[in-house]
Amino acid sequence: MNKGKVCVFGSFNLDIVAGMARFPKPGESLIARNSMMGAGGKGANQAVAALRAGARVHYIGKVGRDDFGMFARRHLDGAGFDAVTLFSTSECPTGNALIYVAGADAENMIAVDPGANLTVTDEEVEQCRPAVAAADILLTQLENNLSAIEKLIGIARDNGTYIILNPAPFQPVSDHLLSQVDLLTPNATECTLLTGIDVHDLPSAGRAAQALHDKGIRALIITLGTQGALLSVNGETQIIRACPATPVDTTGAGDAFNGALASQLAAGATLPDAAQFASAYASVCVERAGAAASMPTYEEARERMGVVVV
Template sequence: MNLLSRNERLTVILRLLSKHKTLSNTQLAKLLQVTPKTIRCDLVYLEQEKQVIRIHGGVKRSEDLDVNAYSLDSLLSRLTSCRAELDLVNQGGNILKNKIFVLGSFNVDIVAKLERFPQVGETLHSQNYKIGAGGKGANQAYAAAKVGARVTFMTKIGKDQFSHFAKAHLASTEIDSTIIVESDTSPTGNALIYVCEQSGENMIAVYSGANIEITQEEIQQAEQHIISSSLFLTQLENNIEAIKQAMMTAHKHKVKVVLNPAPYHENTPDLLEFVDLITPNETEASLMTGIEVTDLDSAKRAAEKIKLMGVNTVVITRGAKGALLYENGNFKEVEAIKCAVTDTTGAGDAFNGALVAQIAKGETLLDAARYANAYASLAVEREGAANMPDANLIAARL
């Protein structure tokens, strides 16, 4: 985790207290990676502001606790709330119009940067090493929230040394609501990532851990959150049975279903009858269709075949070549944006999160894809899959 500003630390502390009645000074110092003295100063300040009550060795929530009191986005939240009230009057009560439900993974990313990728049997020294937050679900939920969508994110983690890290990270993001289920048997998922300094490209090995233990019963418990949303987004880093049940629930209640089929799973075709929009990359499109996608023509053939498989709207992301859209029998291209590539880890997640956020706002597929393409181009200029850029940078990039 990067060091947080004071306001960010205060916001994380309050969000954690909104979910846990008490926290110890030691826990907070470890999670926020600051000294116990810094934590004590933060807690003294919060007590003076009547946000918390200090106890021996820790702190507990007060009745006046305001989760967003020190968030830089608190003013924006109040303005959004006012807009929602106006929507309630003008749209007959539909204040949940732009809410997005994301079911997906949380992983701890262990990242090593190399001058080049190693050959088989070769050992290379990494130029640096760090641990960060990741997982396609968490990244996409964060990206959607970062560009202004109201997001509920559901995931499953272990009860291990990474569980506090996961909770602290999610609490520090702009994601509105998190549903975190904990496994008694499996650890938090993790990913080993090599990043090539020369090209910014990456190689990733994922250990799913608790992500694939999410159950159909746990999905049922979140049903009201799913059906109260306008859009449902998922990937394939959880177990297929739970994913399918969540998609069926959304589809049954007319919630738009978006599938990012990554990483590709052999049972992906079984899910397509419940999907409104699918967003494979070239590799995933190739695996889905048996058509090797190497250029624009082969991408178009793959999109047409996916349409025949049951999905009406297809977006094939093509990395540095932009994206291909297929909707209502028509093809449209979104050209790549020139940028200084640092790390492509999480680029697809940035694209998907921004795309669904714009679609939930009512934008056309083409405008949403252009926006998402610009957002992804900003993301690859940063290190780390979860290091999502601010939305206010997108207008200049477009």
């Protein structure tokens, strides 16, 4: 397999996860079924997914100078990335997230303190120029300060690097910024917030896709969980089928999808083929607990593609 180069700029969070029979009500204390602590953050998760799905990865992030930051360094140093650029600050804590996972569908509720993720400076972004220029793909999200994201996207455009923006967690962004990216990958909730259209199924996703094309976005994939995804390029749509899965933890599903998608595009796959691979990859991911820890291998996703729902 041809290994492309993916540069992932994004957040690192320390995740504290509690497995629950159901979500607690306001003011209620519930005993958790289990709990765990591990590496997370959309940027770090997507970087791990891209790596395990077959890409060469350069991860760029920022942490605090605290115990969680030391944990981040150990995790990232041992992940197997080609390169890691990890900035740090003493003014904010390392990003962290408190996560409930509950019910038979393993749905999640997450509270995030972004901390150092929101403090990336212009000078730090400029230091990343060579890494972005050398990559086939820049993959980024919205869990960092928007000024840094905008500047990274500008560097990628200047150097002909293909840009994937996963607009999660949602924060308001300009239509101009959206029009600068090559591929936008919102889920149904993010797509609703971007367009004002209630996205809950494939037909409503199609309407939202057209609204986003009208904003200047050429290509997008709207992920819809068990309903699959809608790929739309200049208004030409294609359904990306969901693969069967028995979910244990859906926390990392979106990150798995985006990292796997980037890995395949960097390797030269077509957009439909890369999206179908990413769907299979995410379906394996949700059958395991934890986000970064649950990212499958390239081979596991290919095996899952043999049982795609028709």
